[in-house]
Amino acid sequence: MNLKRHSQIVSAILVILVTSLGLAMADSSVFKVDRQFYPYYPSLIKWEKSKAEFTPPSTCKDCHEKQYKEWNGSVHSLAFRDPVYQGELNKAVKAVGHEISRQCEGCHSPAGVVTGEIKGPGNAGLSEMALAGVSCDICHSVSGVTHWQTPSHEPENGSFILSPGVNTQDGSKLIKRGPLKSDSDCGGGFHECVESDLHTQADLCASCHQVYHYDSHFPLESTYLEWKHGPYAQKNIHCQDCHMVETEVFKRTADTFEKPKRSEYRHYFNGANYLLSYLAAEAAKKAGDKEQADLLMKQYTMAVERLKAAADLEVTPVYFDGKISEIRIRVKNMRAGHNLPTSLTNVRQMWLEITAKDQNGKVVMSSGSVKPDGSLPDNVRLFNSDGMGDGLHFAIDPWAVTAFSRHETIPPKGYKDVFYGIPSPTSATSISVDVRLRYRQADQKVAEALLGAVPKDIDLEEIYGIKAVPQLPIVDMVTTNKVFTSSQR
Ligand code: HEC
Ligand code: HEC
Ligand code: HEC
Ligand code: HEC
Ligand code: HEC
Numbered sequence: 001m002n003l004k005r006h007s008q009i010v011s012a013i014l015v016i017l018v019t020s021l022g023l024a025m026a027d028s029s030v031f032k033v034d035r036q037f038y039p040y041y042p043s044l045i046k047w048e049k050s051k052a053e054f055t056p057p058s059t060c061k062d063c064h065e066k067q068y069k070e071w072n073g074s075v076h077s078l079a080f081r082d083p084v085y086q087g088e089l090n091k092a093v094k095a096v097g098h099e100i101s102r103q104c105e106g107c108h109s110p111a112g113v114v115t116g117e118i119k120g121p122g123n124a125g126l127s128e129m130a131l132a133g134v135s136c137d138i139c140h141s142v143s144g145v146t147h148w149q150t151p152s153h154e155p156e157n158g159s160f161i162l163s164p165g166v167n168t169q170d171g172s173k174l175i176k177r178g179p180l181k182s183d184s185d186c187g188g189g190f191h192e193c194v195e196s197d198l199h200t201q202a203d204l205c206a207s208c209h210q211v212y213h214y215d216s217h218f219p220l221e222s223t224y225l226e227w228k229h230g231p232y233a234q235k236n237i238h239c240q241d242c243h244m245v246e247t248e249v250f251k252r253t254a255d256t257f258e259k260p261k262r263s264e265y266r267h268y269f270n271g272a273n274y275l276l277s278y279l280a281a282e283a284a285k286k287a288g289d290k291e292q293a294d295l296l297m298k299q300y301t302m303a304v305e306r307l308k309a310a311a312d313l314e315v316t317p318v319y320f321d322g323k324i325s326e327i328r329i330r331v332k333n334m335r336a337g338h339n340l341p342t343s344l345t346n347v348r349q350m351w352l353e354i355t356a357k358d359q360n361g362k363v364v365m366s367s368g369s370v371k372p373d374g375s376l377p378d379n380v381r382l383f384n385s386d387g388m389g390d391g392l393h394f395a396i397d398p399w400a401v402t403a404f405s406r407h408e409t410i411p412p413k414g415y416k417d418v419f420y421g422i423p424s425p426t427s428a429t430s431i432s433v434d435v436r437l438r439y440r441q442a443d444q445k446v447a448e449a450l451l452g453a454v455p456k457d458i459d460l461e462e463i464y465g466i467k468a469v470p471q472l473p474i475v476d477m478v479t480t481n482k483v484f485t486s487s488q489r
Contacts, residue, residue, distance in 0.1 A: 043106025052165025079133030374444030
C-alpha cells in the first residue's frame, strides 16, 4: 500500500471516529444524572425513610423555646410561604411543567418534597411541617451530604441526606444532630442526640446555598463556592460564625477571624432580605399578632444593620496635568464572607450614586440617581450580574438563565475601583463629592411582576394589606462626602 492510499484510509477512519464521537456526545449530557441515586431529581435530596416521622417546629418549641423564638420569623421560617417565592414558583411551573417544583421545594420546603405532601404552588391545606420551610427538623435531621456524587460534583440543589430517626424493635426513635457532645439525658426522652461536625461547618448550608439550573447545572447562586475560595474559609470562619450570631458578634468575627464562643450562637440566620421580613411583619400586624410582628421587625433591623456593616468606600481624586480629571471610588467588601452581593446576583441591585458639585453648589457630574418611576438610569454603576439564556440573550428567571453575560460582584475582603470623569476645563476651585452605596432586593418592575404572579390562594391585600407594590425600600449601605481642590500644584 502506498503512502497516499494509507493516509486516505487514516483520514476516512478519523472522519468516522469523529462523527461517531459527535453522535455519542449528543447522546449523553456533560452532567450525567443517576436517577436511582437521586429519586427526587431535579432536587438532589435523599431521604433515609423509616417509621420516624418529621416533627414540626411547635413540638421542638416545647423544650427549645429560645431557638424557636430566634428561628421563627427568620427567612428560613418564611422560605416556603414567602410571596415572592410563591410568585416565581407559580411562573416556573407554568413555563417548564410540574417537575421543576420539586427542585425549588427541595430547598424551600424539603419535608414537603420527600413526603410528597406539596403538590404545587400555594399554601392551602398544607401541614405545619410543610409550611415551616427550612425548619428545625430539616437541619437537625441532616445526617450527611452527597456533594461529590452530584451531576456537577459540587454541592447543589439540596444534596443532603435527611434521617429524622431509625426503626427499632418497638417502633422507631428520633435522632437529632447538633454541635453538642451528647450524653444520655440529651433530648429529654423525646429524641436521641448525635454530635455532628457537619453542623459546625459550611457544608451543612452548602447544599441549599449553591443553586444550580435544574437541567444545565449552571450555578445560578454560588454563595458557598465564593466563601470556599476566599479568606474566611482559609481561616476556618464558616457561615454559622456570621449568620448564627448577633450583629456585634458577626462584626467581631469578620474583623478578627476569631470564632464566636459556643454560648454566642443564635438561630436568626439573617442576611440581607429586609423586604421579606417587612412584608411578613405587615401580615402579622394585620393578623393582630404583635409579638410576631416585633420578632419580624427585629429581623428587618438586623438585615439592614448587616448591610450597613458589609462595605466601605474610599474616595480619591485623580489629577492630570495639575487639574482634577477623575474621581476614583473604591468599593470594599469588608465583612461579607462571600462576594458582595451574593446569591441571587442577577436580581439584587447594589449600586453607586455620586454627585460632584463645585464651590457654588453647581452640579458638575452625577450618576446613579433613581428615576421617578423607580428604575435606575443607564449610566449607573451596578454591582450584580446579568443572566443569559440558551440563545445567549438576556434572561432573568432561574429556569431560563444558563450563563452570565456580566458578573460584577466584589470578592470577600476584596474591592472594585470605579472611575468617574470630571468635565474639563472646569472653572471650579473645589469639588465636593457625595457618594452613596445603595442596595435593594430587586428592580421595581421585577418585584411587581413577581408579586403579581402569586397563586390565587395567597391574597396579598387580605394577608399583607398591599393593594399595589409600593416603591421598594432602598438601604444606604455607606454614605460619604469628600471635598477636593480642583487643581494641584
Ligand atoms: C439549592 C437550593 C435552592 C433551589 C433549588 C431553589 N432555591 Fe430559591 N432560593 C434559595 C436560597 C438559598 C435563596 C436565598 C438567596 C438570597 O437571599 O439571595 C433563594 C431565594 C429565592 C427567591 C427570592 C426570595 C426573596 O424573598 O427575595 C425566589 C423568588 C426563589 N428563590 C425562587 C425559586 C424558584 C422558583 C426555584 C425553582 C425554580 C428555586 N428558588 C430553587 C435556594 C434555592
Ligand atoms: C438552617 C439550619 C438550622 C435550622 C433551621 C435550625 N437549626 Fe438548630 N442549629 C443549627 C446549627 C448549624 C447549629 C450549631 C450552631 C453552632 O455551631 O453552635 C444549631 C444548634 C442547635 C442546638 C444546640 C444548642 C445551640 O443553640 O447551639 C439546638 C438545641 C437547636 N439547634 C435546636 C433548633 C430548633 C429547636 C430549631 C427550630 C426552632 C432549629 N434548631 C433550627 C442549624 C439549624
Ligand atoms: C421533651 C423535650 C425536647 C423536645 C420536644 C425536643 N428536644 Fe431537643 N433536646 C432536648 C434536651 C433536654 C437537649 C439537651 C441539650 C439542651 O438542653 O439544649 C436537647 C438537645 C437538642 C439538640 C442538640 C444535640 C447535639 O448533640 O448537639 C438538638 C439539635 C435538638 N435538641 C433538636 C431538637 C429538635 C429539632 C426538636 C424538634 C424536632 C427537638 N430537639 C425537640 C429536649 C427536647
Ligand atoms: C434546606 C435548605 C437550606 C439549608 C440547609 C440552609 N438554608 Fe439558608 N436559606 C434557604 C432558603 C430557601 C433561603 C431563602 C428563602 C427565601 O428567601 O424565601 C435561605 C435563606 C438564608 C439566609 C437569608 C438570606 C437573605 O436574603 O436574607 C441566610 C443568612 C441563610 N439562609 C443562611 C444559612 C446558613 C448559615 C445555613 C447553614 C447553617 C443555611 N442557611 C442552611 C435554604 C437553606
Ligand atoms: C464574615 C462573615 C460572613 C460569612 C462567613 C458568611 N456571610 Fe453571608 N453575609 C454576610 C454579610 C455581611 C451579608 C450582607 C451583604 C451581602 O448580601 O452580601 C451576607 C449576606 C448573605 C446572604 C443574603 C444574600 C441576599 O442576596 O440577600 C446569604 C444567603 C448568605 N449571606 C449566606 C451565607 C452562607 C451560606 C455562608 C457560608 C457559605 C455565608 N453567608 C458566610 C456575612 C457573612
